[in-house]
Amino acid sequence: MRKESTDTLPLLSTLHFPGMLYASTIRSSVARATSVHLSHDPLPAGYLCIAPADVAAEGCSLLLSEGISLFAHADVSYKGEPIGLVVGPDAAICDELAQSATAVYEEEDPSLEWESFSSSQIAYRYEIDYGEVELAFAKSAKIEKAIYRNGIFDHHYSEPMGAIANWEYDKIAIYCATQWPTHVRQAVAAAMHIAESDVVVKPTNLGKSLDGRLWFPSIVACQAAMAAKICGKPVKILYTREEDFLYTPKQARSAVTIRSASDEQGKLQALDVNLIINIGAYNPMAQELVRQAVAAITGIYFCPAMRLEAYAIKSNIIPLGAMGSIGATHAFFSIEAHMNHLAKILGKAPAEIKMLNMMSKGSSNFGAPALGYEIPFSKIHRQLEKMSDYRRKYASYELVKKRDPGCREGVVRGIALTLGYQNGRSYSDLPMMNAYAVETTLDRNLNLVINTQASIGSDSLKAMWKASAEAALSISGEKIHFAPPNTDTAQPCGPLTLSRGASIINRLIERTCRAIQKKRFRESLPIVVKTQTKAISPPKDPSGQDRGIPVFDAASWCGSAVEIEIDRISGEPKPLAVWMVVDAGKIVSKELALSSLRSSIISALSLCTGADFDPEKGGRDQYLHDRGMRLTDVPDIGIEFIDSDKTTLAHGLGELPFITIPAAFYSALTQALGAEPRQLPLHGSEILRLLEAP
Amino acid sequence: MRISEAYYPATAAETVELLRVNPDILILAGGTEIVGLQTSRVIELPAQVVSIAKVQEFRKAIRTEQFIELGSCTTLTGLLGLSPGTLPHPLPEVIRSIANHAIRNIATIGGNLCSRNRFMDLWPLLACMDAQVELRSPSGARWASVSHLCGEDGAPFFPRATLLTRIRIPLYSYNFIVYRKLGSTQYPGPGTATFACLANVEHGKVADFRLAFSGLKAFRLKDREMAISGRKTTSSSREIKNLIDEYSRSFSSQEWFDSRLFISLLEEAFERLFA
C-alpha cells in the first residue's frame, strides 16, 4: 500500500497522548438566563466536573477577547451553550455524566425575534446613503418591494468539532481543525493569561473548508486548555456528530427587503434595502458577514442611487455565520430574485432585464472604485445558453405554465441563469483578515518546502498549489512538500485564506517560486524566499468614507444555469442539471478545478434542497433527518472554463457555486411554480400549496 | 438501564421459554430501529435482551404454489438474494428502496413489521397483499393478518410476550400497483409515510382493490375498497373526485400526516386506475 503523504494532516479522532483524558460538555437547557449554578451527583473516582468557578479560580478568563463566554456563567445566550465540562478517562462515561449534570438558572424570556428587533440585539450596523434616492423613487415609473429569506444550514464537516490541549515541554500545544490557527493561539493565550509564544497550535485535518470553522474552534480550544491546566494532563474534547450538528455555528438566516425604483423598461433608478442577518447568540465576524453581504447586494447590476441599512442581529439561538461564501450567498440570492420579479412584472425575459442593468466598464456603485473592464456577461451567457439549451427550455416551460397554470398535467419544470462573481477581498477592519504569507525553500536535496499556515487546506487545494509550484520551477510534484502549519513555524495567514484567499496563496507561491528560479543557478542552496500581502484597508469612497462596497479587482466570474423539476406528488424540487461557465483566469489544474467545483456545486445544491435547521426545535429527529444531497440525486453537471482576458493570474473560484447556484435554483423554482415564494429552502407541502393557488 | 443479561437461544422453543419467564424481555433481531434511533455513545437497552438473529428457524424460506413463507429474521438483503421471481412484485423493488445496503444486511423483515413506534415501509404493501404473520407466545402459536399489527386507533400494536416468527405472503399477482414513499429514505420521521395501492383490472373493471397508507399510524378503509372493487375503469371525473373526497374526509381527522400530500397520492393512484 502506498505510503500516506506526509502532507496530510492527522485527524483529531486518531490523536492520542499518554494519560490523556476526555472531556464532555455540559450544556445549558435554557435559551436565556442571567445566572447558572451547576450541580451533579458524586462523580466516580478519576472524574472531575469543571464549572466556571473552577476556571476562574485557576486564574483563567471566561471570555474570549471578543466578549464571548467560554462557559456561560453570568449570562446564558442560547440553549446548548457550554456551562461546564466533565473530564475523565472514558469518553462514554464522561458523556453520561455530562448529560446527568443539572443546573439551576435564573431564566429569562429568550429573544428569538430577529426581523423586528430591539437596539440591544444589534451586533453590527451599517448604512449607505448614496445618490438621490427619494427623488428617484418620486420620479419612478415602477416601484416594487419584496422580502427574501433564506434558512439555516449545517456544513456537514467531515470530522466533528473538537480540540486537544497538551503541555509539551514548555508550551501548551493545541490540536484542532481550524481555518484560523493564529486566532486559536491568541484566544488561548488571552484566556490563560500567558504569552502567545507559550502556545503552539498544530492544526489537524480540516477537510473541505466551508467557512464554519473560522473562530468557534478557538472556544473549544480554550476549554480544552483550561481543562488540561486544571487536570494537569492532556485533555481531548471531541463532539459527537449529533452534538456538532446541534451546537456548532451554521449558515446564518437572513431577511433582505428590497424596494426598487425603475423606469418603464426596467432600468434601475434606485434601491432601498434593508438587510438583516440573524447571527444567533454571537459572531465575532459579524462585521465581515454584513459588509460582504452589502458589497454583493447589487450583484452585477448598476444602480445610481442607494439607501441601505444592514444589521447583524443577535438572538438566543446557536451562533450563526458563514457558509461557503461569507454573506454573499444571501445577497446574490435576494438581488437575483428581485430582478426576476421585475422581469415578471414587466413581462420581459430575465436575461433582458439583466442586460439592461448590467454594470459596464467605468460604472460604479455607491462610490466604489469604477469597474475597470467589461463584465464578461455576453461571453458567459452565450456559452451557458448553448450548454443548457436555455432559450428553448425556458420558452417551453413558460408555454406549459400558460396552458396549464395548475400543473395538472405533464411535468413541472423550470430553468434559470444567474451571473455572479467572487473577489478576494475582506471588508473587515481587523488587520489579520487580509493577511497572507508564504515562505518557500529549495533545499540542498532539491526538495521544495512551502511554509504557510494555508497548508491547513484540503488535499485538493494543496494539490493545486503544488501544480503551480511544479510549473513555476519545473520540478517534480513528489519533491514538493508543505511544512507543518503550526503557529510556531508557519507563516501566519488570516481566516479567509481557504475561501476567497486561496488564489492569493497561489499567487504568492508562484511569486516565491519565480524568485527562487531566478536565484537557483546563481546562489547556493538552500534558497529561502518569503512574501506576504500588505494589509489592505477596507475600500473607501471618494469622500473618504469607509464603505462595504463592491470591488472587482481580481474577481472571478461565473454563470450558472440550473434546471429543476417538481415532483407533483411530494412537491419536492429536484435539480435535473447544472451548468457552469467559469472565468477565473488561469486554471492551474483543470481536473482538480473541475472536481472541486463539482463538490462545491453539490454542497450548494444541498442549501436549496436540504432541510432548514430549526434551532428552537433542536433534537435528535432533526439530526437523524439531516444529510447533504444523496449521490444518487446529484444531477448532471457540466462545467466549462473561459479566460476572457487571457490573464496569467489565477483567481479564486471556490465560492462561485455558493454565490450563484442558490440564486439560479430559486429562479428556476419560480418559473416552475409560476409563483414567487421568496425564500429558500422550500419544501413539499408548501410547494404543492403554491402550485394549487390560483 | 443497562443490560445485565443477554441471551442467545438456538431455537424458537428456547426463545419462547425466555418469554415465558420474562414477558417483557426485549427481543432483538437486527436491532436497526432500536439502536439506530439512539445517538448517544452508549446504547440504552433493557436489563434483559434476547438476540435471535442467528436462530436458524427464523431464517428459513419456504415457497409453495400459493404463498411464500419467510422467517422473521431473514434480512432484507437475504430476501433480495432469493432467486428471481420468488418474491411477488413489487416487493423486491420496495425492499431495495429501504435505507441502504449495509443496513439491509442486518435489518430483518420481522423487525420492519414489529416496530412499536411507527409503521415501517413494508406494512402497507403486505397489508394490501393479505400477508399473515405467525405469532408465538408461551400459550401457543397462531396466524394473524398483518393488519392485526395495527390497533383500533391506527397506532402500531404488538401483543405482549409474543414473538413474530414467520411471515406468509400470498403469491397472488396484481396488474395495477402504485407504491410511493414520502420523506426520508434512511430514517423514518414525522414526514415519512408509505402508500400502497393494488388492484386487478379485468375487462374494464376494477377487482381486488386495496389501499393502505402508513407512517406514524396506519390508514385503511376496507369498506371503501369493497365499494371500489367492481367499478368500471371508465368512471367519470366526478365519480373519481367523489372517491378522493370520501377518502380525504376520513383521512383529514387523522392528524399524523399532511393531508395535502396524502390527497396527491390518492389523485395519482385514481387517475392512473381510472384513466
Add this chain to the structure above:
Amino acid sequence: MIIDVTVNGEPKRLQARSGDRLVDVLRKDLTLSSLFSDCLSGRCGRCFIFLDGRLVHSCLIPAFKAKGSAIVTFEGLRESPEVREIISALEKAQAMPCSFCKTGKIMAITELLGRKPLPGEEEILEQLDMVSCPCTDPVSLVAAVGIAAELRNKRKFNRADK
C-alpha cells in the same frame, strides 16, 4: 461481559460493557484505527466492517450481538490485491478520498465489486452514498470504481494489458 469473536482471522475475547457499540469495542480493545465512531446512526460509513461476510455499520451493532461472529476490518484487507487495486484506481482517477472516509469508501467499493464485478453508475453511487463525505465528487468516484473493476477482472481472468 466477555464476547468471543474472530477478528481478521484471529480469535479474540472482547471486553464490553452492556450498551457498548461494536465499533467502540473494536477500536479501543483492538486499536483498530480504521474504525471511527462518528455518526452513530449508520450514515457516514466510517465504521464499516464485514460481519459474517456482510458489510455492516458496526456503530449499529451492540457489542453483545457479535458473539460468535467473524469480523473483518480494513486492517485485515489492506494488503489484499483487491484493496491495492482499489487504491491504485482511486489515485488514477484523482478521486482519493480524505482521511476520514478513505477506509469506509474502500470497504464499500470492495464489497460492491465482490458481488458485482461490473457495477453500473447507479449501483456505484448507491453504494458510495453510504459513506457521506463531501471530499470527492461523484464523477471521479464512478471513474475510479470503473478502473478498479477493470483491474480486478484483468487479474482474475489473467488478461494481458493491451
